[in-house]
Amino acid sequence: MERLKVVLGARSYPISIGFDIIQEDNIFWPLKPGNLAMLVTNKTLANLLKDRVLFHLRKSGIKIDQIILSDGEQYKTLNEMELILSALLEKQHGRDTTLIALGGGVIGDLAGFAASIYQRGVRFIQIPTTLLSQVDAAVGGKTGVNHLLGKNMIGSFWQPSSVIIDIHFLKSLPYNELISGMAEVIKYAIILDQQFFCWLEDNLKEILLLDHQAMSYCIKKCCALKSQLISLDEREKNLRALLNLGHTYGHAIEVHAGYGNWLHGEAVSVGIVMAARTSELLGYLKKSDFRRILTLLKRIGLPVKGPKNMSAASYIPYMMRDKKVISGEIRLVLPVSIGKAKIYNNVDKNIILSAIKYSQ
Numbered sequence: 001m002e003r004l005k006v007v008l009g010a011r012s013y014p015i016s017i018g019f020d021i022i023q024e025d026n027i028f029w030p031l032k033p034g035n036l037a038m039l040v041t042n043k044t045l046a047n048l049l050k051d052r053v054l055f056h057l058r059k060s061g062i063k064i065d066q067i068i069l070s071d072g073e074q075y076k077t078l079n080e081m082e083l084i085l086s087a088l089l090e091k092q093h094g095r096d097t098t099l100i101a102l103g104g105g106v107i108g109d110l111a112g113f114a115a116s117i118y119q120r121g122v123r124f125i126q127i128p129t130t131l132l133s134q135v136d137a138a139v140g141g142k143t144g145v146n147h148l149l150g151k152n153m154i155g156s157f158w159q160p161s162s163v164i165i166d167i168h169f170l171k172s173l174p175y176n177e178l179i180s181g182m183a184e185v186i187k188y189a190i191i192l193d194q195q196f197f198c199w200l201e202d203n204l205k206e207i208l209l210l211d212h213q214a215m216s217y218c219i220k221k222c223c224a225l226k227s228q229l230i231s232l233d234e235r236e237k238n239l240r241a242l243l244n245l246g247h248t249y250g251h252a253i254e255v256h257a258g259y260g261n262w263l264h265g266e267a268v269s270v271g272i273v274m275a276a277r278t279s280e281l282l283g284y285l286k287k288s289d290f291r292r293i294l295t296l297l298k299r300i301g302l303p304v305k306g307p308k309n310m311s312a313a314s315y316i317p318y319m320m321r322d323k324k325v326i327s328g329e330i331r332l333v334l335p336v337s338i339g340k341a342k343i344y345n346n347v348d349k350n351i352i353l354s355a356i357k358y359s360q
């Protein structure tokens with residue numbers, strides 16, 4: 001097992017990464033024998049992983065209740081969050097309770113948001129079970145729910161006390177969800193690390209076959225890159241916004257298509273192509289770099305074109321509700337080379353529209 005650290009003063013926390021680490025002693029730190037906790041998971045994982053995790057929690061002496069929610073992005077709502085809050089109240093959990101999120105980004109965001117407001121804030125632990133949440137969503141303390149008019153529009157920053165990444169859990173992940181997570185992996189390489197991008201080009205087959213060494217390197221790399229950014233800019237005042245590469249366009253697709261109809265990573269993949277094309281049209285990104293990005297996404301099997309029934313113009317109102325918008329201006333994260341991205345204001349709408357049309 002390896003440990004990374006998100007350095008945030010008194011709110012610093014470990015990210016433990018490895019195979020089958022759920023059975024290791026003290027893995028549920030900072031929980032101690034006798035502590036009370038609530039496991040939050042979904043119906044799919046209730047059949048696959050829940051009992052195993054419950055077994056190890058009980059073996060560690062944790063008093064554990066559980067709530068099982070519906071599975072899917074369409075359930076990342078205030079309604080589901082209220083179910084968590086009601087379960088906590090019904091079981092008389094006090095301020096010393098801990099929420100344990102066992103699931104992907106939806107469960108992590110819901111449980112984290114509930115933890116941030118229950119009795120004005122209680123501890124929570126992330127046990128991510130999808131590639132997307134292991135490399136991105138579970139680290140960094142973004143929590144929240146969707147609104148019909150915009151993704152992740154209601155939420156809070158609330159850091160977990162610990163993130164436990166058991167890579168073995170990916171064995172039960174459907175293939176389309178595995179490749180959806182790869183969109184976020186490629187995102188890190190494009191915005192921060194050219195060498196990692198080259199490594200991904202060379203090791204793609206091994207990763208998609210869940211080769212232990214390759215997958216372990218890939219997840220550690222992403223978590224290390226992310227934790228550095230979080231330590232520098234927890235609340236997305238500047239640098240952290242780079243992690244939104246492809247998300248301004250991608251969120252538009254997710255909301256337009258109806259939550260759950262496009263996986264987050266699929267929409268981000270198209271969004272990355274659109275951002276890269278915008279940058280190429282502006283003369284920032286070389287054509288050859290654009291082609292390498294497009295080729296890698298295609299090799300993974302990720303979509304590189306948006307929904308057929310979504311016109312270019314219909315992206316704009318959704319993009320105007322992006323959280324990076326300041327004074328009514330869309331701000332875009334654009335790659336300027338492989339390994340480097342910048343945030344741009346006032347990008348010409350016609351260029352944005354041309355880039356979207358390219359990927360329709």
Ligand code: GLY
Pocket residue numbers: 136137139140142240243244
């Ligand atoms: N997923 C982007 C972030 O955590 O900032």
